[in-house]
Amino acid sequence: TLDHSYSLSSGTTSAELLKKLNEQRDIIALMEVKMKEMKSTIRHLKVSESKLREEVRDRDRLLSKAVIRKKHGM
């Protein structure tokens, strides 16, 4: 496998390393914000899914009552 580690062999200066370090820090901060948003989206979608499953169950109960009524001519 390739080694993507940063190394000193390329003669990088401290100032350059520092610049890169701060760029990466900004990237990490942005990714953290994005991940928080995604977590919130997942939470909402799970709540929505659970409500919809309950709605399907409710309607199935009503439908089976309707079928029973029809069978017995009520």
Next chain:
Amino acid sequence: TLDHSYSLSSGTTSAELLKKLNEQRDIIALMEVKMKEMKSTIRHLKVSESKLREEVRDRDRLLSKAVIRKKHGM
């Protein structure tokens, strides 16, 4: 606002900067994997939500038919 930028003032050596840089790179790689997983989860939940909405609609159609039948004594 506070400035959380890394700076040379603390007398950090290039080797230390490099170590930190590689640590950050690993964190970014892990976060990218995590974000891909979350994107996939969101995609699946949205498909599931859309199917469930369709199931609710189907049952509502059947229920309104049952109500009409009952009204007309069919």
